[in-house]
Amino acid sequence: MRLAALILLASVLAAADPAAAILDELRAANQARADLAREEAAWSAEQQRLQALIAATTAETDRLAVVVGQAERECNAARDALVALGGAGDLDDLRVRLASAGAAAMARLRALAATVLPGIIRLGEDEGFDAAIAALERAELAAGAVTVEVVSGQRNGRTEAVKLLRVAGAAAWWVSLDGAAAGTAAMRDGTLLLLQTSDQSDAIRAALAQAEGRATPTIVVLP
Numbered sequence: 001m002r003l004a005a006l007i008l009l010a011s012v013l014a015a016a017d018p019a020a021a022i023l024d025e026l027r028a029a030n031q032a033r034a035d036l037a038r039e040e041a042a043w044s045a046e047q048q049r050l051q052a053l054i055a056a057t058t059a060e061t062d063r064l065a066v067v068v069g070q071a072e073r074e075c076n077a078a079r080d081a082l083v084a085l086g087g088a089g090d091l092d093d094l095r096v097r098l099a100s101a102g103a104a105a106m107a108r109l110r111a112l113a114a115t116v117l118p119g120i121i122r123l124g125e126d127e128g129f130d131a132a133i134a135a136l137e138r139a140e141l142a143a144g145a146v147t148v149e150v151v152s153g154q155r156n157g158r159t160e161a162v163k164l165l166r167v168a169g170a171a172a173w174w175v176s177l178d179g180a181a182a183g184t185a186a187m188r189d190g191t192l193l194l195l196q197t198s199d200q201s202d203a204i205r206a207a208l209a210q211a212e213g214r215a216t217p218t219i220v221v222l223p
Contacts (some may be wrong), residue, residue, distance in 0.1 A: 102129030
């Protein structure tokens with residue numbers, strides 16, 4: 001009797017094994033389907049974010065182009081005046097006009113620098129017209145670039161030097177020099193504010209490492 005029961009139990013277990021295997025396969029397939037859906041959703045969100053960044057960068061570049069165009073028109077007008085004056089004109093008057101145009105362009109650039117991310121507009125001590133034109137040309141190039149540089153900003157009311165990852169003039173993220181903290185960055189009233197994040201700090205560190213060439217390029221979803 002005991003032998004018959006053992007044989008019956010072995011038969012039941014043998015019959016159950018294929019069913020369990022099928023269930024395991026179904027569970028694995030369902031998990032793979034869920035993982036794929038999450039990856040597709042993340043990729044779609046990243047595409048939308050990048051498209052928004054492209055649109056913002058284009059708008060920023062257009063705004064700088066307007067400033068550059070106005071400065072170039074002023075420069076051309078001054079050069080036309082120089083040609084008209086020739087050798088007998090009043091060069092002192094021309095110098096005054098150029099100095100005035102340069103000072104006005106530099107004033108507009110300083111006002112603009114207080115509203116854009118660090119590295120877009122770089123101004124020196126020279127107030128001349130040529131310096132203003134050179135600064136505008138550098139700003140045009142910077143507005144379409146991805147850069148990493150060390151800058152100073154305000155975090156929790158204190159000044160701190162951090163590594164700033166800037167995508168054109170549209171968005172920026174930071175990582176502390178010791179790598180312990182990370183977050184997003186934004187300009188407010190001429191001050192770079194460093195806003196710390198905890199749930200996506202690893203993604204920011206990974207993106208910065210890729211921008212510096214220290215990591216293999218991969219898709220990274222940033223806040």
